[in-house]
Amino acid sequence: MLTQLSASELAVKLRARECSVKEIVEAHLDRISIHDLTHGAFLSVCAKQALEMADSSQARIDSGETSPLTGIPVALKDNISTEGIPTTCASRILEGYVPQFDATVVSKLKEHGAIVLGKTNLDEFAMGSSCENSAFFPTRNPWDPDRAAGGSSGGSAVAVAAELAPLSLGSDTGGSVRMPAALCGVVGFKPTYGRISRYGLVAFASSLDQIGPFGRNVDDAALLASAVSGHDPLDCTSLPDSRIDVSDLKSLSLRGLKIGLPKELFGPEIQPGVRDTIEMAIEELTKEGVDFSEVDLPSINFGVTTYYIIAPAEASSNLARFDGIRFGPHVSGQGHVENVAATRGKLFGHEVKLRIMVGTYALSSGYYDAYYLRAQHIRGMMCEEFNRAFQEIDCIMSPTSPVVAFRLGELNDDPLALKLLDLCTIPANLGGFPSLSLPCGFSEDLPVGMCLTGPAHGDERLLQIAFAIEQALPWGYRRPPMP
Amino acid sequence: MMIMTISMEEVRHVARLARLELDELELVAFQGELNALLGHFQDIEGIELSGIVHKFNTSSLLNVWANDQFQSGFNHDQVFRNASVTKAGLFIVPTIIEE
Numbered sequence: 001m002l003t004q005l006s007a008s009e010l011a012v013k014l015r016a017r018e019c020s021v022k023e024i025v026e027a028h029l030d031r032i033s034i035h036d037l038t039h040g041a042f043l044s045v046c047a048k049q050a051l052e053m054a055d056s057s058q059a060r061i062d063s064g065e066t067s068p069l070t071g072i073p074v075a076l077k078d079n080i081s082t083e084g085i086p087t088t089c090a091s092r093i094l095e096g097y098v099p100q101f102d103a104t105v106v107s108k109l110k111e112h113g114a115i116v117l118g119k120t121n122l123d124e125f126a127m128g129s130s131c132e133n134s135a136f137f138p139t140r141n142p143w144d145p146d147r148a149a150g151g152s153s154g155g156s157a158v159a160v161a162a163e164l165a166p167l168s169l170g171s172d173t174g175g176s177v178r179m180p181a182a183l184c185g186v187v188g189f190k191p192t193y194g195r196i197s198r199y200g201l202v203a204f205a206s207s208l209d210q211i212g213p214f215g216r217n218v219d220d221a222a223l224l225a226s227a228v229s230g231h232d233p234l235d236c237t238s239l240p241d242s243r244i245d246v247s248d249l250k251s252l253s254l255r256g257l258k259i260g261l262p263k264e265l266f267g268p269e270i271q272p273g274v275r276d277t278i279e280m281a282i283e284e285l286t287k288e289g290v291d292f293s294e295v296d297l298p299s300i301n302f303g304v305t306t307y308y309i310i311a312p313a314e315a316s317s318n319l320a321r322f323d324g325i326r327f328g329p330h331v332s333g334q335g336h337v338e339n340v341a342a343t344r345g346k347l348f349g350h351e352v353k354l355r356i357m358v359g360t361y362a363l364s365s366g367y368y369d370a371y372y373l374r375a376q377h378i379r380g381m382m383c384e385e386f387n388r389a390f391q392e393i394d395c396i397m398s399p400t401s402p403v404v405a406f407r408l409g410e411l412n413d414d415p416l417a418l419k420l421l422d423l424c425t426i427p428a429n430l431g432g433f434p435s436l437s438l439p440c441g442f443s444e445d446l447p448v449g450m451c452l453t454g455p456a457h458g459d460e461r462l463l464q465i466a467f468a469i470e471q472a473l474p475w476g477y478r479r480p481p482m483p
Numbered sequence: 484m485m486i487m488t489i490s491m492e493e494v495r496h497v498a499r500l501a502r503l504e505l506d507e508l509e510l511v512a513f514q515g516e517l518n519a520l521l522g523h524f525q526d527i528e529g530i531e532l533s534g535i536v537h538k539f540n541t542s543s544l545l546n547v548w549a550n551d552q553f554q555s556g557f558n559h560d561q562v563f564r565n566a567s568v569t570k571a572g573l574f575i576v577p578t579i580i581e582e
Binding site: 096097098100101193194207233236237239301302305306308309316320323324325326327328329330333335336337338339340341342344345346348350353354356357358360361364371373374375376377378379380381383384415416430431432456 | 489493494497498499500501502503504505509512513516517519520523524526527530532535536537538539540541542543544547549557561562564565566567568574576577578579
């Protein structure tokens, strides 16, 4: 079946004329129509546009163009702007909004001849770790539909895991690509801040947000990262010479590699089954010649608090633009300010309003120094600690999520527990470091993800390490139990 | 550093600053959740931070300039396409200046 093939395998088949782009697109659209009622990965499916794009991509292949993404379907998180295709951020406040422009990543995908298959579900405005906070419906895990997909990019992770798309893009502010990748058993990669343009990504926390790819293996995730990366003058935080070069992805040997294990990320918060799975992987990699050592990164203990001050502070400013005047629905009040407040009060979901409230409070007079500025100092301390550690080691390794996929609603009564799920992923966002989640085994028949984090700008090296580890742990990836 | 719990009056004040119209039930819920979070935030109280440089972002970039060149933007129709209320090519908002 075409839907079971990876993006790299599909590209080979297309070049060999063993299938057409239209056949690939139709196979994925058929599978979405059968399975997505159960899983809720997509908020919108662009069947008509995808089939039109299939014709033009086929023509490019027939004329000898060689981009490996030409003709490959890609699903996009619904906070990435797509011209002519609704972009809702899974929020009522953007219901019906149709952007007039493409995000730079979408323009790049189109330049490569990739096919935009549809827009995927997320926690509203990417605020959440379970994909249950969508204003429309929760996304369900392909390993057990009664369990959460992880978030916030849960729809993009499920699209790839359930073989509804070979590739997808998400966004990662505190782990929103890596967490659902771990819970769904696929690869999710957050590059160094600035290597993929954020132009057209609806902003949540601008100093932390980064677009990242999902694939069923490292090769595919690297392929997509390479295609959408690179300098963009439309994003003033885009780094010069930032294209991610994956031409040398498969050349690294594990022997002699130095990997640090921060003891702060192997504490009591980690489920025993998750810890056992990671330790088995460590044992196997030690046999392959990897040199593991414990690293001391005490600022990690303050990562969650730091994140839950900085991210809401930035969000409270970024989300001020949603006023019901220039885009989105509108609720009437008694005057201008009341109009805006009524629109925001009625159309933002609870979690979004909570974070706006937290951020507004943390930035308000009298509390700025105690919360926001203090958090930014801890962020500075964390960067120093990590950069010092990276002088001695190639990367650090930890679980991606402290737990396997939890039951839908299980953590609703314990919002702090839900926020602690991001414990292992948050440091990479605070430091701007590249970080990747890789399937490394199973606990309770549910996937466990391993998180690898490397020094800033070391994206190519981190992908090489992940690829080498993937080869040494061939049991990491399995198809989920669905037809 | 002294981290305070948040009163209902402060919750109302923050909601007003954030331009969020909240009903009484929501205000009570947010007071509880904000206090729970502020309690959690106490773990950063008392950390020794002297000599540490704060980091508002992780980018190594400074002063990113764009060339002063004309670039075409959205046309009039595109700008207004997503507005919920327009008239004669203008956004319609309530009157804010009394006659």
